[in-house]
Amino acid sequence: MAHSILVVDDAPNIILSLDFLMRQAGYKVRTATNGEETLLAVRENRPDLILLDVMMPKLDGYEVCQAIRADPALADIRIIMLTAKGRAIEQEKGLALGADAYITKPFSTQEVLDTVKALLKGE
Amino acid sequence: MPASRKKFWGLVAGIILAVLLISAGALWRLSFFFPALSPQQEVALAFYLGGAVLLLITAMAIFGILLDQALFRPLGAVIRGVGIITESNPTHRLEIPGFNLLDELPDALHRLGDRLHNSRREVGEALATGATRVEEQKAWLEAVVREIHEGVVVCHHQARILLYNPAAQRLLDNHEALGLGRSLYAICARGPIEHTLGMLLQHRRDNLSQPAAGIEGRFLCPTVNGAKLLQCQMELIPGRSAAGPVFVITFDEVALQTESPGLTDISLRGPIEALRGPLASLRAAAENLVAFPDMAPVMRSAFENVIAQESSELTDRFEKLVRDCRLLTSTHNSLTDINSGDLFKFVSRRLRETGGPELASSGMPLWFRGDSHSLMLVLTFLAQRIKESSQVTSLSAEALLGDRRVYLALAWPGKPVLPAEIDKWLQQPLPGSVGDLKLADILARHGSNLWSQSHRREGWATLRIPVPISPRQWRQTTEQAQPARPEFYDFSLAEMHGGLGELADRPLNQCTFTVFDTETTGLEPSAGDEIVSLGAVRIVNQRIVKGETFTRMVNPGRTIPKSSVRFHGITDEMIKDQPLITEILPLFKNFVGESVLVAHNAAFDMKFIQLKEDAAGVRFANPILDTLLLSVFLHDHTRDHYLDAIADRLGVEVRFRHTALGDATVTAEIFIRLLDLLKQRGILTLGQAMAAADKMIAVRKQQTMF
Numbered sequence: 105m106a107h108s109i110l111v112v113d114d115a116p117n118i119i120l121s122l123d124f125l126m127r128q129a130g131y132k133v134r135t136a137t138n139g140e141e142t143l144l145a146v147r148e149n150r151p152d153l154i155l156l157d158v159m160m161p162k163l164d165g166y167e168v169c170q171a172i173r174a175d176p177a178l179a180d181i182r183i184i185m186l187t188a189k190g191r192a193i194e195q196e197k198g199l200a201l202g203a204d205a206y207i208t209k210p211f212s213t214q215e216v217l218d219t220v221k222a223l224l225k226g227e
Numbered sequence: 228m229p230a231s232r233k234k235f236w237g238l239v240a241g242i243i244l245a246v247l248l249i250s251a252g253a254l255w256r257l258s259f260f261f262p263a264l265s266p267q268q269e270v271a272l273a274f275y276l277g278g279a280v281l282l283l284i285t286a287m288a289i290f291g292i293l294l295d296q297a298l299f300r301p302l303g304a305v306i307r308g309v310g311i312i313t314e315s316n317p318t319h320r321l322e323i324p325g326f327n328l329l330d331e332l333p334d335a336l337h338r339l340g341d342r343l344h345n346s347r348r349e350v351g352e353a354l355a356t357g358a359t360r361v362e363e364q365k366a367w368l369e370a371v372v373r374e375i376h377e378g379v380v381v382c383h384h385q386a387r388i389l390l391y392n393p394a395a396q397r398l399l400d401n402h403e404a405l406g407l408g409r410s411l412y413a414i415c416a417r418g419p420i421e422h423t424l425g426m427l428l429q430h431r432r433d434n435l436s437q438p439a440a441g442i443e444g445r446f447l448c449p450t451v452n453g454a455k456l457l458q459c460q461m462e463l464i465p466g467r468s469a470a471g472p473v474f475v476i477t478f479d480e481v482a483l484q485t486e487s488p489g490l491t492d493i494s495l496r497g498p499i500e501a502l503r504g505p506l507a508s509l510r511a512a513a514e515n516l517v518a519f520p521d522m523a524p525v526m527r528s529a530f531e532n533v534i535a536q537e538s539s540e541l542t543d544r545f546e547k548l549v550r551d552c553r554l555l556t557s558t559h560n561s562l563t564d565i566n567s568g569d570l571f572k573f574v575s576r577r578l579r580e581t582g583g584p585e586l587a588s589s590g591m592p593l594w595f596r597g598d599s600h601s602l603m604l605v606l607t608f609l610a611q612r613i614k615e616s617s618q619v620t621s622l623s624a625e626a627l628l629g630d631r632r633v634y635l636a637l638a639w640p641g642k643p644v645l646p647a648e649i650d651k652w653l654q655q656p657l658p659g660s661v662g663d664l665k666l667a668d669i670l671a672r673h674g675s676n677l678w679s680q681s682h683r684r685e686g687w688a689t690l691r692i693p694v695p696i697s698p699r700q701w702r703q704t705t706e707q708a709q710p711a712r713p714e715f716y717d718f719s720l721a722e723m724h725g726g727l728g729e730l731a732d733r734p735l736n737q738c739t740f741t742v743f744d745t746e747t748t749g750l751e752p753s754a755g756d757e758i759v760s761l762g763a764v765r766i767v768n769q770r771i772v773k774g775e776t777f778t779r780m781v782n783p784g785r786t787i788p789k790s791s792v793r794f795h796g797i798t799d800e801m802i803k804d805q806p807l808i809t810e811i812l813p814l815f816k817n818f819v820g821e822s823v824l825v826a827h828n829a830a831f832d833m834k835f836i837q838l839k840e841d842a843a844g845v846r847f848a849n850p851i852l853d854t855l856l857l858s859v860f861l862h863d864h865t866r867d868h869y870l871d872a873i874a875d876r877l878g879v880e881v882r883f884r885h886t887a888l889g890d891a892t893v894t895a896e897i898f899i900r901l902l903d904l905l906k907q908r909g910i911l912t913l914g915q916a917m918a919a920a921d922k923m924i925a926v927r928k929q930q931t932m933f
Contacts, residue, residue, distance in 0.1 A: 115504055117533045121511030124526065128519060159504075167646045188503035193632075193693055197678050201646065209507035213514040 107224050108132040108149075112142045112168075113157040113186065118209075122155060125213050126220070139163025143171060146178060153224060155216070158187035158198070166201050173202035182223040186211070232299035239291040243284050250280040301327040309336060317344035378457075378478045381464070384471040386411035386420060398457070398480055399450065411476075415457065418659050419448040419600040420476070422573070423461045426599055428472060430569055431463060445563035446600050448478070455480055498548040502541065509537040562673075564697045565599050567626035567635065568592030574606040574624070583607065584614040585621035586637075593626040594697040595633035601669045602635075602694070604657050608666065609637060609677075609690060612652055617641040617688070628700075632693040643679035643688040653677075698801055730850060731914025735902055738913055739822040740766040740852075742895035743777070743815075744887045745832045746795040748787050752835045757783035758808050759797050761815060762887030764895045765822065769902060771895050777818040778888040780805040795885050812836065812843035819849060823913065827870050827894045829853040850913060854894055856920035857901050859927050861908065868927075873897050 109131045111122045119135050126133045134151065136142040140162045142154070154172075158165035165185055172178045185203040187194060195206045205219050253260070254273050264272065301323040308321035317340040321333045372379055378395030382388055387410055399405055404413035411420065423444045444461035459478040512533040515522075522530075571588035578586050610622055619639045627634040653667040660669065670676055673694050682689040743763035749756035763777040780797065782805040792798050826832045829851050840846050858868045862876070874881045874893055877900045883889025910916050 115508060117508035117537060118504070118511060120529060120533060121508065121515055124515055124519075124522075124530075125511065163647075164650070167650070170646045186507075188500040188507075193674065193676050196693070197676050200678055200680050209503035210510045211507060213511050213518070 106130055106132050107152040108134070109220065110134050110136060110142065110145055110151040110154045112136045112139075112154060112160070112165075114138060114160045115157075118157075121213070122216070125217065126155075129217055129220075131220075139165070139168045142168050146172065146181070150178060151181060153182040153184065153220060155184050155186055155220070156203070158185055158189060158194070166197065169198070169202050184216075184219055184223065186216075232295065232303065235294065235299060236291070239287060243287060246280060246284060246287075250276060296324065297326055297328045300324060301329050305329065305332065305336065312336065312340040312343070317341065317347065375477075376479075379475065380411060380478075381473065381475045382411055383473045386417075389473070395478075398455070398478065400454070402450075412451075414451055416449050416451060419446045419459075420461070422446070422600040422603060423459075424472065424474060426565075426569055426573060427461060427463050427474070429572065430566065433569070443563045445598075447598065498544060501544050502548065505537040505540045505544065508533055509541065512537070562596045562598060562695070564594055564699050565597050565602070566592050566594055567633065570599065570603060570606070570635075571624045571626075573603055574610070577603065577607050578610055581607070581611075583611045584619060586610055586624050587621065588624045590625040590627075593628055593633045594699040595626070595635075596695045596697045597673050598669070601657070601660050601664070602673070604660050605666060605669055605692070606635065606637070608655075608657055609652070609692075613637060613639060613644065613690065616644060616648060627691075629693065629696070631696055633696050633700075635692045635694060636689050638682050638684070638687055638689040640686055641688050643681055644690060646678070649677065649679060698798075731912060731917075733913045734911055735905065735913055735916060736769060739820075740825045740895075740898065741819045741822045741849075742766060742825040742891050742898055743819075743832065744826060744890040744894060745835055746791075746797060746885070746887050747835060748783050748785060748791050752831075752838055755785065756835075757781075757785060758811075758835050758839075759783050759787060759791075759795070759802055760887040761811060762889070762891045763815070763818060764888070764891050765818075766825075766895055766899065769899055771892070771899070776888055777815060779811050779814070781808050781811050782806060783808070808839050809843040812839055813845050816845040816847065819847065822849065824849045824851045825854065825894065825898050826851070827854045827890070827897075829855075850917060852898070852913075852916060853920055854898050854901060856923040856927065857898075857905065857916065859923040860919045861901065861904050863926070870894065870897070877901075 109126050111119055111126065111133060112135070113119050113122070114137050116137075119137070123133050123135055134145060134149075136145050138160050142156070143163070145151075146154070156165045156168060163171075165187065169183055169185070172181055172183065183203045184205045184207060185198045186207050186209060187198070188209045195208070198206045204223055207216060207219060254276060257269055257273060258264070261269070261272065304323040305321055308319060308323070311319040319340065321336060323329065323333060372390070372392045375392060376394055378398040379390070379392045380388055380395050381390040388405070388407055390407075391405060396402075396405060399414055402414045404410075423446045427444050444459075446459050446461070448457045448459050449455065450457070457478040457480060459476050461474055461476050464473040464475060512530040516527065516530050516534075568588065569592070571586065571592075575586040575588065578584060606624070613619065613622060617639055619641060621639075623638045625636050625638065627636055653670070654665055656665055657669060670692070675693050677690060677692045679688060679690045681687070741763050742765075743761065745758045745762075746760040747756050747758050758781050760780045761777070762779075765772045765775045780802050782802045784807060786799055787797060787802070824833075824847065830853070833847075833851065836847060854870075854873070855868050858873050862868075865872075865876075867873075867876075870890065870893060871881060871884075873879075874897055877897055879893060879896045879900065881893050883892065905911075905916060905919075910919055
């Protein structure tokens with residue numbers, strides 16, 4: 105069965121590309137554009153992996169991540185943080201708060217794809 | 228009439244009276260002594276006896292008058308004359324009678340008077356020169372302070388102003404409260420000044436034995452009316468006045484005066500991050516177009532649309548970034564080396580004063596860079612928030628060492644703080660901060676952020692604030708891990724620098740000396756060891772010229788062995804951006820000029836330099852003196868001629884050991900004392916000193932053989 109991926113970003117242009125890319129790779133894809141939407145979507149139907157943007161209105165990526173990690177039922181969801189915050193300190197914070205991987209924008213689509221594949225293979 | 232003369236005449240008069248009385252008595256009872264005499268014989272005897280007594284008295288009177296004239300009168304004149312000599316005119320000539328019994332005394336006194344006269348004149352001249360020099364230096368100093376374009380304020384108790392310069396006046400807009408004896412707190416915010424002073428004093432108290440560990444007092448300080456933001460640097464003036472510590476603050480205006488100080492960092496980071504989103508969209512869309520040439524036309528046109536949109540967005544944001552770049556000023560100038568122990572102590576005290584939670588620090592203190600005052604506020608603020616949200620009354624503070632960062636960590640029994648809560652804290656303005664910054668702004672200035680996670684201790688949580696590490700971390704170790712430098716005798720300094728010419732006759736006290744030292748990667752210059760730092764001071768007029776120092780780190784073009792790092796504390800990281808020795812030597816050559824080079828075990832340092840002379844295109848042909856050899860020459864009673872041993876012997880205080888500049892300074896102080904000792908031994912010229920040292924090469928070779 106194909107893995108399911110939730111793509112979260114508040115920029116529609118990046119969602120367009122990531123959505124297309126993941127579908128081409130054979131995954132089932134849903135999208136969300138803010139933190140609250142994300143948590144609703146996750147509880148409604150648990151995805152295998154989330155591509156999570158950090159800078160979002162309402163709940164930001166860190167909070168979403170923390171909330172998911174706090175729920176034992178959701179604990180094994182893979183989370184890849186995508187962010188425009190390029191500093192190593194942000195990356196450290198993301199990983200400290202429970203992300204499995206951290207990718208800085210702009211990224212190569214291949215890099216995202218490889219990371220997604222690697223994380224899902226480890227399941 | 229002098230007392231001794233009175234006594235003398237009293238005595239003479241007494242003796243004459245006694246003789247008269249006795250002879251009168253004898254004459255009166257003549258028949259008692261000579262019962263057999265006839266009356267005529269008695270008369271004759273009385274006549275002779277009376278005559279004899281008269282003669283005796285006359286003789287005594289003459290003798291007395293003689294003594295009086297020849298001794299007592301001149302003595303009186305001497306006493307009065309000496310009074311004149313000591314009190315008013317040392318060249319006064321004694322007015323004494325030609326006939327006297329004083330022998331050499333008057334001449335001796337004249338010589339004494341002349342000496343006194345000369346000494347007084349010399350002292351007077353020295354005082355006058357000294358006073359002139361002091362006046363001159365004071366005038367220079369005033370001119371310098373006047374011309375410094377930074378504001379200078381010297382303050383003491385309660386920041387009362389002792390001195391200020393015109394730049395201070397200008398920078399503070401001719402503030403009416405700026406005046407001698409008035410408090411700086413009327414003009415500048417009290418918080419940062421008191422905090423910095425407190426930190427400096429605390430550090431000085433805690434590190435009395437180690438003044439090398441002094442901290443820089445850099446801070447930002449707004450004016451009370453909020454019109455200006457000043458970038459300040461505080462230093463304690465050594466010593467202690469009765470009214471408390473005296474300190475000097477130099478300051479300048481922060482270039483972007485109307486903006487908050489955190490803005491510059493944020494203003495660049497924001498726009499840079501704003502580029503990343505559109506770039507990501509652009510790249511992803513482009514890559515998809517390339518990767519899937521057969522995609523549906525609808526999809527293709529959607530991606531093309533994205534590319535057009537994001538390119539235009541990027542252009543706008545790029546323009547904004549260029550604008551912001553121009554606004555870049557260095558708030559980093561307000562970052563200073565801070566010792567975590569100092570900071571925690573301060574925070575702990577402040578929490579106690581404001582009814583906050585107890586803060587106990589644990590672990591080793593670490594050095595990091597930051598704005599001391601605002602970090603103190605951050606930690607105080609966070610400790611109070613944690614107390615409220617986690618219901619704890621005491622926290623533990625610790626500094627953790629990362630690769631490139633130091634983590635300031637607060638720990639408490641309980642759960643980590645939720646990110647949402649932390650975000651709320653981050654957006655709160657920090658009371659008392661310069662420019663009313665938010666917690667997030669202050670962290671941004673330190674390239675930092677903060678988060679809460681569970682502590683390695685079961686059931687505990689921690690909150691971490693990463694801050695930039697300070698290179699001072701590695702300067703702390705002063706342990707001696709390497710063997711002392713080998714002494715080099717294989718080539719003679721005199722041979723190398725022969726042909727002193729007329730320099731040989733130059734008196735030592737007229738020479739200018741450059742005393743230098745190197746730190747190296749190891750002990751074998753011929754086997755590839757290199758210089759990693761070079762320090763030098765100048766001696767003029769037998770004094771170290773304060774402020775005229777040469778100190779440079781050097782990229783050795785190779786890695787530094789751990790054993791050497793432990794010795795001098797210079798790491799690969801610290802020298803990787805430094806110039807090569809070939810670039811440094813010409814600068815050093817300029818510093819040295821025509822002066823005489825001095826070093827301890829000079830051949831060792833010279834060997835390193837000599838090997839690089841060709842590559843650097845300079846040649847050091849200056850005369851060289853070696854404190855080690857001079858010490859061997861002067862003190863052949865001992866074999867201990869290491870720098871520390873000589874310093875100990877000559878009473879030189881050793882500080883900043885194992886930094887090139889520190890060792891050069893110690894060597895210079897030793898050298899100045901050696902110069903005095905050389906003079907006592909009759910070594911007065913440069914040539915003599917070099918010859919003496921040369922002779923010692925052989926002696927030392929022999930000594931070390933046993």
